[in-house]
Amino acid sequence: GQQVMQIPQYQHVQEGEDFTTYCNSSTTLSNIQWYKQRPGGHPVFLIQLVKSGEVKKQKRLTFQFGEAKKNSSLHITATQTTDVGTYFCASQAGTALIFGKGTTLSVSS
C-alpha cells in the first residue's frame, strides 16, 4: 500500500541552526499534509500542499512539494526551543491519511 518515508528519524540542533525533514514516496501523492506534535501532546495540523512544485511559508517554516509530487520537505530557519517536537508528514489515501513515522527535533539553547 501507499507509504511515506520520513528522514531523519531524530535530529538535534543548537538553537539558531536550521533544520530540515524530508518525506518521500515511491508513488505520486495527491497531496501532503504536515503535522506537529509537542512532547506529551497531540498532532496539530500545520499545512497542506496540493500542487506540483508548491512552496508555502509560515514565518520561519518553509514547506515544499516536489515537482513529481513524490516528495516533500519542511525547513525551519533559525530554530527556537519552541520548535521541539515531532513533525509528521501524511498523504491522502482515499478517506484516510497515511502518516510517516515522523522526525523528532530537539533543540538545545
Added chain:
Amino acid sequence: NAGVTQTPKFQVLKTGQSMTLQCAQDMNHNSMYWYRQDPGMGLRLIYYSASEGTTDKGEVPNGYNVSRLNKREFSLRLESAAPSQTSVYFCASSSRPGFAYNEQFFGPGTRLTVL
C-alpha cells in the same frame, strides 16, 4: 467549542480485560478516525468512519472493534486486552472525506497500559 474529546485520559488494564475508549467531536465533521501511537512507529490507523453509518479497517485493526454511534461519537473497543495493545490512542475527525482541504483534528489521547 471543545473540538475532539476523549475519555478516559489514562487507563490500566489487566490482560484479558475489556474496555471502550470514547471519542466525541462537536465540529459537525463527517469522518472520524482511531490511531495508535507507539515509539518509533508514528501514527497507525486502526479504524475509520468516513461518514455516519460506515466503518472501515485501517492498517492495524486486529483486536479492536469500533462503533459510530452517531455523527458526533466514535468508540473503540478492546474485547480482550493484550500487552501488545499498550499504546497511546488518538481519535481524530475531519470535515469532508476526500476533499482537498481535509485536515484532521486530534483529541488529547488516551494512554493505555495493559499488564
